[in-house]
Amino acid sequence: xxxxxxxxxxxxxxxxxxxxxxxxxxxxxxxxxxxxxxxxxxxxxxxxxxxxxxxxxxxxxxxxxxxxxxxxxxxxxxxxxxxxxxxxxxxxxxxxxxxxxxxxxxxxxxxxxxxxxxxxxxxxxxxxxxxxxxxxxxxxxxxxxxxxxxxxxxxxxxxxxxxxxxxxxxxxxxxxxxxxxxxxxxxxxxxxxxxxxxxxxxxxxxxxxxxxxxxxxxxxxxxxxxxxxxxxxxxxxxxxxxxxxxxxxxxxxxxxxxxxxxxxxxxxxxxxxxxxxxxxxxxxxxxxxxxxxxxxxxxxxxxxxxxxxxxxxxxxxxxxxxxxxxxxxxxxxxxxxxxxxxxxxxxxxxxxxxxxxxxxxxxxxxxxxxxxxxxxxxxxxxxxxxxxxxxxxxxxxxxxxxxxxxxxxxxxxxxxxxxxxxxxxxxxxxxxxxxxxxxxxxxxxxxxx
Amino acid sequence: xxxxxxxxxxxxxxxxxxxxxxxxxxxxxxxxxxxxxxxxxxxxxxxxxxxxxxxxxxxxxxxxxxxxxxxxxxxxxxxxxxxxxxxxxxxxxxxxxxxxxxxxxxxxxxxxxxxxxxxxxxxxxxxxxxxxxxxxxxxxxxxxxxxxxxxxxxxxxxxxxxxxxxxxxxxxxxxxxxxxxxxxxxxxxxxxxxxxxxxxxxxxxxxxxxxxxxxxxxxxxxxxxxxxxxxxxxxxxxxxxxxxxxxxxxxxxxxxxxxxxxxxxxxxxxxxxxxxxxxxxxxxxxxxxxxxxxxxxxxxxxxxxxxxxxxxxxxxxxxxxxxxxxxxxxxxxxxxxxxxxxxxxxxxxxxxxxxxxxxxxxxxxxxxxxxxxxxxxxxxxxxxxxxxxxxxxxxxxxxxxxxxxxxxxxxxxxxxxxxxxxxxxxxxxxxxxxxxxxxxxxxxxxxxx
Ligand SMILES: Cc1cc2nc3c(=O)[nH]c(=O)nc-3n(C[C@H](O)[C@H](O)[C@H](O)COP(=O)(O)OP(=O)(O)OC[C@H]3O[C@@H](n4cnc5c(N)ncnc54)[C@H](O)[C@@H]3O)c2cc1C
Ligand SMILES: Cc1cc2nc3c(=O)[nH]c(=O)nc-3n(C[C@H](O)[C@H](O)[C@H](O)COP(=O)(O)OP(=O)(O)OC[C@H]3O[C@@H](n4cnc5c(N)ncnc54)[C@H](O)[C@@H]3O)c2cc1C
Numbered sequence: 001x002x003x004x005x006x007x008x009x010x011x012x013x014x015x016x017x018x019x020x021x022x023x024x025x026x027x028x029x030x031x032x033x034x035x036x037x038x039x040x041x042x043x044x045x046x047x048x049x050x051x052x053x054x055x056x057x058x059x060x061x062x063x064x065x066x067x068x069x070x071x072x073x074x075x076x077x078x079x080x081x082x083x084x085x086x087x088x089x090x091x092x093x094x095x096x097x098x099x100x101x102x103x104x105x106x107x108x109x110x111x112x113x114x115x116x117x118x119x120x121x122x123x124x125x126x127x128x129x130x131x132x133x134x135x136x137x138x139x140x141x142x143x144x145x146x147x148x149x150x151x152x153x154x155x156x157x158x159x160x161x162x163x164x165x166x167x168x169x170x171x172x173x174x175x176x177x178x179x180x181x182x183x184x185x186x187x188x189x190x191x192x193x194x195x196x197x198x199x200x201x202x203x204x205x206x207x208x209x210x211x212x213x214x215x216x217x218x219x220x221x222x223x224x225x226x227x228x229x230x231x232x233x234x235x236x237x238x239x240x241x242x243x244x245x246x247x248x249x250x251x252x253x254x255x256x257x258x259x260x261x262x263x264x265x266x267x268x269x270x271x272x273x274x275x276x277x278x279x280x281x282x283x284x285x286x287x288x289x290x291x292x293x294x295x296x297x298x299x300x301x302x303x304x305x306x307x308x309x310x311x312x313x314x315x316x317x318x319x320x321x322x323x324x325x326x327x328x329x330x331x332x333x334x335x336x337x338x339x340x341x342x343x344x345x346x347x348x349x350x351x352x353x354x355x356x357x358x359x360x361x362x363x364x365x366x367x368x369x370x371x372x373x374x375x376x377x378x379x380x381x382x383x384x385x386x387x388x389x390x391x392x393x394x395x396x397x398x399x400x401x402x403x404x405x406x407x408x409x410x411x412x413x414x415x416x417x418x419x420x421x422x423x424x425x426x427x428x429x430x431x432x433x434x435x436x437x438x439x440x441x442x443x444x445x446x447x448x449x
Numbered sequence: 450x451x452x453x454x455x456x457x458x459x460x461x462x463x464x465x466x467x468x469x470x471x472x473x474x475x476x477x478x479x480x481x482x483x484x485x486x487x488x489x490x491x492x493x494x495x496x497x498x499x500x501x502x503x504x505x506x507x508x509x510x511x512x513x514x515x516x517x518x519x520x521x522x523x524x525x526x527x528x529x530x531x532x533x534x535x536x537x538x539x540x541x542x543x544x545x546x547x548x549x550x551x552x553x554x555x556x557x558x559x560x561x562x563x564x565x566x567x568x569x570x571x572x573x574x575x576x577x578x579x580x581x582x583x584x585x586x587x588x589x590x591x592x593x594x595x596x597x598x599x600x601x602x603x604x605x606x607x608x609x610x611x612x613x614x615x616x617x618x619x620x621x622x623x624x625x626x627x628x629x630x631x632x633x634x635x636x637x638x639x640x641x642x643x644x645x646x647x648x649x650x651x652x653x654x655x656x657x658x659x660x661x662x663x664x665x666x667x668x669x670x671x672x673x674x675x676x677x678x679x680x681x682x683x684x685x686x687x688x689x690x691x692x693x694x695x696x697x698x699x700x701x702x703x704x705x706x707x708x709x710x711x712x713x714x715x716x717x718x719x720x721x722x723x724x725x726x727x728x729x730x731x732x733x734x735x736x737x738x739x740x741x742x743x744x745x746x747x748x749x750x751x752x753x754x755x756x757x758x759x760x761x762x763x764x765x766x767x768x769x770x771x772x773x774x775x776x777x778x779x780x781x782x783x784x785x786x787x788x789x790x791x792x793x794x795x796x797x798x799x800x801x802x803x804x805x806x807x808x809x810x811x812x813x814x815x816x817x818x819x820x821x822x823x824x825x826x827x828x829x830x831x832x833x834x835x836x837x838x839x840x841x842x843x844x845x846x847x848x849x850x851x852x853x854x855x856x857x858x859x860x861x862x863x864x865x866x867x868x869x870x871x872x873x874x875x876x877x878x879x880x881x882x883x884x885x886x887x888x889x890x891x892x893x894x895x896x897x898x
Binding site for chain 2: 167222
């Protein structure tokens with residue numbers, strides 16, 4: 001592989017961490033693979049030498065997922081970025097794992113198709129599969145889990161398998177596709193993905209609505225979901241996040257108040273109907289009249305602001321660190337969860353703007369971490385408190401960011417020791433020498449470290 | 450467990466086979482479990498004695514799934530039929546595995562909710578999970594895979610685990626839920642299920658449309674799907690199946706011609722809009738005007754006829770056996786697949802009415818098996834030919850009925866030896882002594898039997 005495999009210090013440093021988490025783990029080597037065969041050979045070599053292997057997409061994961069905490073080889077997949085096949089009649093495509101979503105969607109636009117999964121960052125689709133990513137559109141289109149038809153995977157010993165296929169459903173054998181989705185590079189390295197696509201809707205409309213209280217905004221979300229409106233996006237930003245976005249993205253016409261951003265997809269008539277129902281629910285809950293963002297440019301500006309929410313939050317305290325939390329609860333518990341988390345933030349005396357894909361019950365805060373001594377500990381304490389609130393309401397400690405290193409310690413609490421033990425049995429079966437992304441996802445057994 | 454565990458011959462016989470497949474395998478014992486704890490104790494006992502264990506829902510599976518081909522203990526779950534919890538605000542419920550879908554939907558109706566997965570038979574939800582079932586509504590609502598939030602599972606050694614949870618999505622750990630879905634009782638026994646529910650749509654309308662040729666009917670399906678209409682059901686019946694249904698279900702106003710049955714779900718306006726687009730596509734393809742089935746009674750009669758298609762086909766030749774095939778291809782290949790299969794039926798000189806959930810590319814034939822010598826072989830040869838057509842078009846050997854005993858030999862062809870080997874690794878990890886439904890789903894290794 002010549003220059004595509006390197007010990008260069010700055011390349012290793014770039015691959016030693018993701019976003020957000022402070023965890024650093026320098027790989028000994030970084031290889032930029034270009035084919036499945038190369039990945040297979042690299043993994044086979046690493047396997048023979050008991051060398052840890054970490055897959056690297058775009059490194060936007062937030063829980064220390066990509067840090068090579070035991071050193072070894074990091075395989076960067078960003079050069080595996082070919083779109084191999086698009087089948088417009090079947091609305092599917094086959095791509096390499098390093099393709100990022102913006103590139104795929106640009107490529108597909110002329111064919112009237114799109115891939116709806118939309119984490120804030122311009123992540124690789126392989127990384128999105130590995131973290132079971134979702135994002136703003138998941139309330140309508142599902143997560144990446146629901147949109148993958150099949151995978152090509154390099155196993156821990158270098159063998160290459162294909163899972164799933166091109167058909168929309170199949171009942172023939174274990175669902176290995178779903179087993180690799182969300183496995184965070186600990187069971188195999190995904191090199192190709194067969195993806196479901198969706199038709200770009202005939203009509204799209206966007207709107208925003210502001211509320212005097214978080215409770216009113218959240219109640220609106222709950223009622224919109226219960227009304228069965230097939231809403232494409234429904235995002236909540238608290239007053240603090242709105243303040244950040246107004247400043248960072250130069251949004252006009254907004255007050256510093258809790259806000260909902262809506263998007264409706266469908267036919268002209270369908271979109272109108274959905275929006276009317278949603279607006280009347282919002283008004284009933286004391287929301288202001290909808291501010292419409294009908295032309296694409298205005299709508300893009302709004303969603304760009306939403307996607308930049310993390311950067312906007314960080315810009316509030318440029319010298320601070322940032323730590324993103326990720327809670328999800330059943331929608332009926334959303335008010336209790338959101339208000340509980342807001343109170344916890346106040347108690348902690350920290351600034352932590354809140355933003356969320358609330359149609360699923362999923363929301364984040366960006367805890368701005370004071371640079372002073374003890375700042376990191378205060379942020380972690382708040383994060384634990386937030387997880388605690390979510391779990392106590394029947395939720396999960398991560399709706400979409402995944403486990404990585406950061407959430408490992410909550411897994412037993414969430415799933416129970418026996419369930420985690422079954423996950424360990426699967427891991428041991430597929431990666432017996434434990435070379436794939438060691439120290440991630442699965443918590444250590446008690447008494448082990 | 451007293452009388453709930455039995456060696457009674459007729460009970461054992463009832464549990465020795467499912468529908469359709471001729472495979473008989475008598476269990477030595479049948480136990481009617483009433484709680485997860487009982488299942489756990491039974492499995493732990495069987496584990497200690499190396500006794501095979503077969504889970505039994507309602508025994509409607511078609512590929513010899515439930516036959517106790519190595520004897521042992523069959524655990525009948527039909528008495529575990531409690532609906533444990535319904536959360537209307539979150540549109541989910543928790544049920545025991547033996548609940549059948551008609552019972553669940555009757556229970557939910559008053560709350561305006563329903564569980565859309567709808568295999569023809571009134572199967573248990575546990576059995577549906579175990580076979581990754583789908584049915585007429587899957588084109589809109591997904592398969593059972595997409596509608597399960599979490600499971601309680603008894604593992605091969607008797608330990609009990611919970612997978613998933615109540616939230617709509619989560620990124621915390623391996624997707625064990627999906628691993629058990631479709632595992633046909635070979636990895637664990639499902640005792641409880643947390644299910645997503647859906648709101649009964651505000652408006653439902655049904656229609657049928659008849660065509661001069663299969664090609665025209667199939668082309669209509671392809672175009673309806675490509676138009677992105679969120680159709681709830683689109684079922685194809687060939688002229689032979691229509692002949693059977695007209696006779697068996699006393700349908701009036703139909704000719705013996707290829708037909709499509711449609712159902713539209715949505716708001717009043719949405720349903721009207723969907724139906725208009727679908728009708729105009731049908732007319733463009735030479736279909737007759739839609740015959741509307743707007744009142745619920747008429748619609749139910751139609752869908753009852755559709756669900757009775759298997760019995761209607763069998764009634765054409767009461768002395769014959771019956772063997773159901775199950776093919777799925779990418780929708781763009783549907784015409785080629787359907788016409789190829791029709792030609793193969795003619796070549797075989799057999800009667801095999803065709804019916805299918807064609808919106809997914811999935812269709813069945815009911816091969817009527819002549820009672821004479823060699824009849825069974827002719828049916829199997831035709832089945833192999835049909836599988837061959839599906840696989841050669843990028844399809845799967847089973848869209849929804851599963852593998853059981855009958856489809857095992859096609860799995861390597863469909864997935865490749867390496868992929869099957871990874872499935873075997875998972876099986877060996879979770880059921881090391883191989884007591885769970887032995888001889889099913891996974892093909893034997895070459896040279897093994
Ligand atoms: C500002 C911001 C906003 C975000 N918003 C969202 C959001 O809304 N929703 C959401 O879900 N996430 C969000 N994220 C998190 C992140 O974007 C996702 O986790 C994303 O899926 C990671 O993709 P990646 O290519 O960057 O993966 P990486 O960070 O490179 O890797 C993530 C993990 O996957 C593994 N991996 C990567 N590629 C492969 C592969 N081909 N095969 C096997 N394993 C692999 C890695 O080893 C690692 O464990 C956000 C992140 C940021 C910085
Ligand atoms: C007329 C007719 C029409 C049909 N139409 C369809 C259709 O449209 N779509 C479709 O998908 N299927 C269809 N089927 C097939 C069948 O109804 C489904 O496979 C159904 O899901 C089987 O459920 P069951 O409760 O009868 O399972 P069973 O037949 O009792 O068992 C099936 C398999 O699952 C295992 N199993 C059962 N319960 C459990 C449990 N709780 N835990 C673990 N393993 C378990 C068994 O060991 C066995 O391997 C049809 C069958 C008939 C007879």
